[in-house]
Structure formats: structure tokens, C-alpha cells
Amino acid sequence: MVKFLKMLSISVREGTATRKYPFESPLVTPEFRGKIEVDPVKCVGCGACTRICPPKALTISYEGDEATLKYFVGKCIFCGMCAYVCPQKAITVSREFELATWELGDLYNEVVHTTVKCGICGKSFTTVKLIKEVERRIENKVPEDLLEVCPECRKKLTARKIGSKVVGVSGE
């Protein structure tokens, strides 16, 4: 009983701590992490975020000429790892948290990239923007036609070059 009276005195002094949320503005601190936003201009489609994402809410899929980076809010745990890891700083963590919706489609956010097709085997292996970004970083030290060949074919090409130029095999 004495303890209760002690609490009462404190609560009278401090006032109401909770907020009547739907009728009042919610308490959202600057550190609060909500839905993420992917900037389609900055994003190069490297897939670093899809590899770090713990619940795999971010996925990248290659279909035909397009690589689609898909963000599904339903799986997101709002950890902010993707924003931390993004080399292009294309992902920002917003403070938006009122995400309930009637449409399932509203929970998906897509960024579509054009893919590069390997000049030899024809398999699409990365995105055009990633190649452009790498080209900018390495200041065109690697020949342009070689950048449009997939890693597996690059190895085979190197083997062929060794065969014809170093060992002296005439080849086919």
C-alpha cells in the first residue's frame, strides 16, 4: 500500500507518458528505422543488399534482358543492413512505419535493370549500370569488349590466348 502511494506521487509529478497515437502524432525518434527506399537512379543492381538481407526481403532475379531488384515489405525486419552495405548509397531508411494495406502489390517495390549479355555464351550475367560503374572506377584499364564477356568465358578466353601465344598450340 505504501509502495502504491509512492508510485502515485511520481505519476502525478511526471504526467502522462504514453501518447494517444492515432489521434496524436506518434513518437518517431531520428534513429527510428522504417521502410527502406531504393533510389532507381543510383542503384546499379550489384545485389550486395540481397546477399546481406537477413530475411531475404530484397531479391534480385534475372529474366531475359532484365534484372529485377524486388523489395518485399512483408518480410522486411527493418534492420537497415542494406543501407549500410550499399556501395552506391542508393538505399535510404525512411521513418515510414504505417505500412498496412489492402493490396498485396503495394508491399512490393521493384527496380528494373537492363542486363549485359555475354558476347560469347549469350548468358546475361550482370547489369549495364554495374559495368559502367566498374569502368569508371578502373579508368578504362580493361578493354571494353572484354567487360562484356562473362567471367567463365573470360577464363576460357585466357586459356585460348595462352594456348596460341605462350605454348604455341595452333588450335581450332
Added chain:
Amino acid sequence: MDLETFSKYGGVNRVINYDVCIGCYTCEEVCSFIHEGKGYIVLYDIGGGLNKPISCFHCAKAPCVTACPTGAMHRDKDGAVLVDISKCIGCSACLAACPFGIPEIIPPGFATKCDLCNPLRSEGLTPGCVSMCPTRAIVWGTTAEVAKELRVRALKKLIYKPVP
């Protein structure tokens, strides 16, 4: 490490003497044994039915090091190019940059490539592929040592050439 420091330090280098190599797959087997089933020196068909090993060349002006956004792909004190997996984010920029297609992305989500057997080198041993090669086709050492060894080999080839 930039190019000037690299040449001043005289970092280690590995050169495969393809004339001597018999394509026996020993290096590939040893490498996959050391790296738990994942070989980083792999034999490829070079034409004419011959197989020769290809692995990372540890380029002096390595494009993968330049392209890496986080500094995970770095050059260690010996001059070998290797991946720091705690820094790697798996963005596949090194895959796009490498002219020989050497780095690979492995399941947990980071790039991996030949590290010239970093644990062995730290104990003062030579890399697995170098020590196991039956024909001593893989030459390893500082840039000066490798150059000297290759010159000796070229000279021997000229002198001991069988008379037709």
C-alpha cells in the same frame, strides 16, 4: 599497396611456366584439398587437347583492387591480392573488373579467389600448388628471383636443345 611500393618492396609473384607444365591436375587437387573442396587454380582447355592451369595473376595494377568499393580486395604485405571476407559485401564489382574472370562469389555472399595460400605463407612455407608441382612449372618468389629463374630456364632450353 600502390605500384611503386610494390616494386620497391619486391613483392612475391607466381609465374606458371607453361612450356614445362604437363597438365597433370596436381595443382588443382592440392588447391581444392587446402581450400576445403574449392580449387582456385583450375585447368582449362587451351586448344589442341591440352589442359593448362589458370589462376589469379596477382596483377601489379590489379583492376579488382581498384574496383572494390569497400577495400575488401587488398594487397597484403607480400604483394598477393586477396579478399578480406569481413569487409566484402558481395557486390561483384571485382568479377566485372577482372580481365581473366578469376574472382567468384560463393554462397554466404562474398567474393573469393586465390590468396597464394595465406596461412601457409604466414608460417614461412610456399603455396600448395608451387610445392606440389611435379615438374616445377610453377615458379614462386620475389619478382627478381622469378625473373632470374625464368632466364636460367630459357638459357637451358637454348643450350640443351636436342640436335635434330
